[in-house]
Amino acid sequence: xxxxxxxxxxxxxxxxxxxxxxxxxxxxxxxxxxxxxxxxxxxxxxxxxxxxxxxxxxxxxxxxxxxxxxxxxxxxxxxxxxxxxxxxxxxxxxxxxxxxxxxxxxxxxxxxxxxx
Amino acid sequence: xxxxxxxxxxxxxxxxxxxxxxxxxxxxxxxxxxxxxxxxxxxxxxxxxxxxxxxxxxxxxxxxxxxxxxxxxxxxxxxxxxxxxxxxxxxxxxxxxxxxxxxxxxxxxxxxx
Numbered sequence: 176x177x178x179x180x181x182x183x184x185x186x187x188x189x190x191x192x193x194x195x196x197x198x199x200x201x202x203x204x205x206x207x208x209x210x211x212x213x214x215x216x217x218x219x220x221x222x223x224x225x226x227x228x229x230x231x232x233x234x235x236x237x238x239x240x241x242x243x244x245x246x247x248x249x250x251x252x253x254x255x256x257x258x259x260x261x262x263x264x265x266x267x268x269x270x271x272x273x274x275x276x277x278x279x280x281x282x283x284x285x286x287x288x289x290x291x
Numbered sequence: 292x293x294x295x296x297x298x299x300x301x302x303x304x305x306x307x308x309x310x311x312x313x314x315x316x317x318x319x320x321x322x323x324x325x326x327x328x329x330x331x332x333x334x335x336x337x338x339x340x341x342x343x344x345x346x347x348x349x350x351x352x353x354x355x356x357x358x359x360x361x362x363x364x365x366x367x368x369x370x371x372x373x374x375x376x377x378x379x380x381x382x383x384x385x386x387x388x389x390x391x392x393x394x395x396x397x398x399x400x401x402x403x404x
Contacts, residue, residue: 179334206390217295218380218394231388231391266334268334270390279337280325282334282335282336284332285334
């Protein structure tokens with residue numbers, strides 16, 4: 176497909192479990208972002224990659240959250256020891272441009288995480 | 292911290308009427324202001340954006356205005372259609388960092404035939 180692909184679309188985890196969410200950006204896109212969207216709210220920035228470099232992780236809520244993009248393409252957001260407040264939709268977005276340039280962010284459909 | 296406020300939270304309009312959504316921001320370094328449309332179960336989709344060196348931009352039935360002095364920007368949809376029903380988000384760059392967006396809380400727009 177031509178768009179940003181995220182998997183799984185839905186994930187139910189028991190409190191304390193680890194989860195991994197995957198993002199396949201649009202081919203060739205340099206920049207990749209993770210956002211967290213709580214129910215009824217706007218997305219909130221988590222972290223940003225330019226190629227394989229994580230340039231900004233200031234939005235990660237705690238050290239239980241970890242993101243990587245080792246080859247500058249696919250990215251994984253990992254949440255360790257999940258808690259109920261982690262329940263949200265996790266959105267991935269990519270863009271063809273890098274920092275200092277303004278370009279459109281293309282969002283995926285998100286991964287909905289429910290922590291019981 | 293820096294934030295973006297969006298009003299109204301819900302907006303009901305008759306088909307053919309206009310819809311206006313307003314946002315204010317606090318970060319004076321913000322220089323890029325996109326608007327997104329989000330349908331149920333989908334990711335946000337960019338519908339229009341404006342940069343800080345422009346006061347107004349129009350694309351068919353959609354227009355956006357920006358007042359940097361007052362730190363507010365607005366979305367205008369004319370001749371609304373049922374397919375315009377969705378949640379709309381305004382956003383502004385944080386600290387001038389492109390891509391690091393601060394979103395408003397969203398406006399649920401319902402267009403009734």
